[in-house]
Amino acid sequence: MSTESDRPFPKPALSSTVPGPQELKGTIESGRTGGREVHAANRPALAGERMRPVSPNIQIYRPQLTSVLSIANRVTGVILGIGAVGLVAWLMAGASGPQAYAVAQSAIVSWTGQIVLFGFTFAFFLHLCGGIRHLVWDTVHGFELRQIYLWGWVVVAASVALTLAAWGLSLVMGG
Numbered sequence: 001m002s003t004e005s006d007r008p009f010p011k012p013a014l015s016s017t018v019p020g021p022q023e024l025k026g027t028i029e030s031g032r033t034g035g036r037e038v039h040a041a042n043r044p045a046l047a048g049e050r051m052r053p054v055s056p057n058i059q060i061y062r063p064q065l066t067s068v069l070s071i072a073n074r075v076t077g078v079i080l081g082i083g084a085v086g087l088v089a090w091l092m093a094g095a096s097g098p099q100a101y102a103v104a105q106s107a108i109v110s111w112t113g114q115i116v117l118f119g120f121t122f123a124f125f126l127h128l129c130g131g132i133r134h135l136v137w138d139t140v141h142g143f144e145l146r147q148i149y150l151w152g153w154v155v156v157a158a159s160v161a162l163t164l165a166a167w168g169l170s171l172v173m174g175g
Contacts, residue, residue: 063078065149066148066149069155069156072126072130073126073127073130076123076124076127076130077127079119079120079123080123080127082118085126089104090108090125093105118163121163121167122163123162125158126156128153128159128162129155129162136151145158
């Protein structure tokens with residue numbers, strides 16, 4: 001166990017609300033291994049000390065447009081990966097012969113298949129528009145708070161508009 005004279009720097013003064021080594025029993029002491037570290041969130045509060053969360057509590061944290069779009073971008077990336085597997089399965093069915101293709105096509109033209117395709121289309125356009133937004137950010141533009149929210153809503157609106165336009169065009173072309 002080290003002493004005051006062994007330390008290269010003087011020990012900082014501790015306020016009454018910050019626990020000292022005596023209060024943190026079981027923490028790692030200098031020069032000793034095999035101990036367990038006790039994080040402030042995993043111990044009872046000391047007198048006069050406020051317990052603070054280690055990270056934002058999702059139950060009381062109000063989601064913002066930027067955080068929702070960030071999560072949505074990751075989710076749509078996963079959805080597009082699943083859709084790519086479905087596209088490969090459809091192509092393999094087409095290459096396997098008329099019977100396999102008919103089975104795959106019947107799944108796609110069903111109501112469930114159409115809803116899934118609509119979801120994949122929206123995921124594609126949301127991911128695409130979000131990616132374009134990030135490319136603009138890579139040029140160090142659009143970081144003012146007002147622009148961040150404006151372009152966030154533009155991403156959402158453009159994704160909806162492009163999805164509806166793609167499906168409208170599909171219906172007009174006879175799909």
